[in-house]
Amino acid sequence: MRLVGPSGEQVGIVPLAKALELAQEYDLDLVEVAANARPPVCKLMDYGKFKYESAMKAREARKNQAHTVIKEMKLRPKIDPHDYDTKKGHVERFLKQGDKVKITIMFRGREQSRPELGRRLLQRLAEDVQELGFVESTPKQDGRNMIMVLGPHKKKTEAMAEAREAQAARKAERRGDDTAPAEPAEA
Numbered sequence: 001m002r003l004v005g006p007s008g009e010q011v012g013i014v015p016l017a018k019a020l021e022l023a024q025e026y027d028l029d030l031v032e033v034a035a036n037a038r039p040p041v042c043k044l045m046d047y048g049k050f051k052y053e054s055a056m057k058a059r060e061a062r063k064n065q066a067h068t069v070i071k072e073m074k075l076r077p078k079i080d081p082h083d084y085d086t087k088k089g090h091v092e093r094f095l096k097q098g099d100k101v102k103i104t105i106m107f108r109g110r111e112q113s114r115p116e117l118g119r120r121l122l123q124r125l126a127e128d129v130q131e132l133g134f135v136e137s138t139p140k141q142d143g144r145n146m147i148m149v150l151g152p153h154k155k156k157t158e159a160m161a162e163a164r165e166a167q168a169a170r171k172a173e174r175r176g177d178d179t180a181p182a183e184p185a186e187a
Contacts, residue, residue, distance in 0.1 A: 004033070004043040013039060064157065069099045070149070075125075076106055077117040084121075088128055095132040095152045098159030105146040118146040126150065 003011040003019050006026055014022075023030040023044055031050075034041040071094040073087055094101045103125060105118040122139045129150065136151035152159070 001039050002037070002041045004041065006044045019044075064160075068156065070102050071099050072102045072104060074104045074106060075121065076108075077111050077114065077121060079121070084125075088125060091125065091150065092129055092132055095129060095150065096154075096159065097163070098152050098154050098156035100136065100152065101133070101150045103148045103150065107144050107146070112144060115141055115146060122146065122148045 001014065001016060001019060003014050003022070005011050006028055011022070019030055019042060026044055028044045029047040031043050031045055031047055032040060033043050073091055073094075075084075075087060079087070091101050091103070103122060105121060107115070107118065111117070119139050126135050126148070131153075133150040133152045135148065137147075137149040139146050139148040154162075
C-alpha cells in the first residue's frame with residue numbers, strides 16, 4: 001500500500017505489517033483514504049481528532065446556512081392610512097431580514113367587484129418598499145383574495161451577517177459605556 005505520513009509527506013509503498021508498525025510507533029491510526037487506487041492509499045492520523053474537526057466544519061457550515069422563509073401580510077382594500085403604515089413597516093422589516101413576503105388582500109362582499117382597488121394598493125406598497133425588495137410575482141386574483149410576492153434585494157445570509165455585525169457593535173458600545181470612568185460627584 002502507498003503510505004502517507006502524519007504531516008502529509010509521502011512515505012512510499014510499504015507492506016501492511018510495516019504500515020501498522022509505523023502507526024503504533026507514532027501512536028496514530030492507519031486510515032485507508034483511497035481504497036480503489038492501485039496500490040490503495042493509507043494515511044497515518046489521529047482518527048478521533050479528524051472526525052471531531054470534520055463534525056465542527058459541518059456544524060459551522062450549517063450555522064451559516066439560511067432557510068428561505070415566506071412571511072405573510074394580510075390587508076383589506078379599505079385600509080386606514082395608519083394601519084397601512086404599520087403593515088408597510090412589518091413588510092420592510094421582513095425584507096431587511098432577507099425574507100420573502102407574500103401580501104394578501106382579502107375582499108369581502110361587494111369589494112369583490114372592485115379588484116382594481118386591491119391592485120392599486122399592492123402597486124403602492126411595491127413602490128414604497130422598492131429600495132428593499134422587488135415584485136417577485138405580480139398581483140393575481142385567487143377567488144376572494146389577491147396575492148403578490150415581494151423578494152428581498154439582499155440574500156438571507158447577507159442580512160444575517162449584517163445583523164451579527166450590528167449586534168457585535170452594540171455589545172462593544174455597551175461594554176465601552178460600562179468601563180468608562182464615572183464622573184466624580186461634587187460635594
